[in-house]
Amino acid sequence: MQFLLYLCTLIWMIMDSFEQLCQHRRSIRKYTAQPIEQAKIDYLLRCALMSPSAKRTCPWEFIVVRNEAKLRALSGCKTYGAQMFDTATAGIIIVLDSTLCDNTWMADGAIAAEHILLAAAEQGLGACWCHVHEREDAPDLVRGLFGIPADKEVLCAIALGYPDETRQNYDLDKLKYEKIHNETYSCNNGR
Numbered sequence: 001m002q003f004l005l006y007l008c009t010l011i012w013m014i015m016d017s018f019e020q021l022c023q024h025r026r027s028i029r030k031y032t033a034q035p036i037e038q039a040k041i042d043y044l045l046r047c048a049l050m051s052p053s054a055k056r057t058c059p060w061e062f063i064v065v066r067n068e069a070k071l072r073a074l075s076g077c078k079t080y081g082a083q084m085f086d087t088a089t090a091g092i093i094i095v096l097d098s099t100l101c102d103n104t105w106m107a108d109g110a111i112a113a114e115h116i117l118l119a120a121a122e123q124g125l126g127a128c129w130c131h132v133h134e135r136e137d138a139p140d141l142v143r144g145l146f147g148i149p150a151d152k153e154v155l156c157a158i159a160l161g162y163p164d165e166t167r168q169n170y171d172l173d174k175l176k177y178e179k180i181h182n183e184t185y186s187c188n189n190g191r
């Protein structure tokens, strides 16, 4: 009984801290020059490798980028929305094999990306998703930069670094609660 109480308390504590992590995680697009420790990159990758995928097909692969010239080149992969690579000290490119699953590769890749984003926030790193798939010539440019075969999909590049900007935590009182419905679509939860 005491063990069960301990277990429930532990679960509650973990749930609580996960909510706080979600509140804290924001897209960070400016980074200091401080390099990221390899142990932290390894931690993010382990978290990505534990992400769920449909039928456990694991269609993702991850390219770790530390090379400064390549990080800066990523900044020009599309007209807007890649400028975080002007200062990123590392990046993780998410590559997928769409032949391994039926139409779920994008969902599988997005979940892995979110594991990386949340793990980065937990480790005190700044991170931001840079979308590549179907963005101008970005997929071919990224394929060329990193030697990715033409039959692989490039979903996104996650920019990483120690934050050089502060973003406000999500305010629990200001979440879009109107997006929540009870039992039927027409019944809004409100608050």
Ligand SMILES: Cc1cc2nc3c(=O)[nH]c(=O)nc-3n(C[C@H](O)[C@H](O)[C@H](O)COP(=O)(O)O)c2cc1C
Residues within 6 Å of the ligand: 025, 026, 027, 028, 029, 080, 081, 082, 084, 128, 129, 130, 131, 132, 167
């Ligand atoms: C699928 C997806 C694509 C995104 N693409 C980009 C992008 O190309 N460039 C960028 O600066 N941010 C990008 N973002 C980050 C969003 O702009 C950001 O998550 C959103 O504005 C909410 O802000 P927050 O992450 O601070 O909560 C992307 C996010 C997602 C989920």
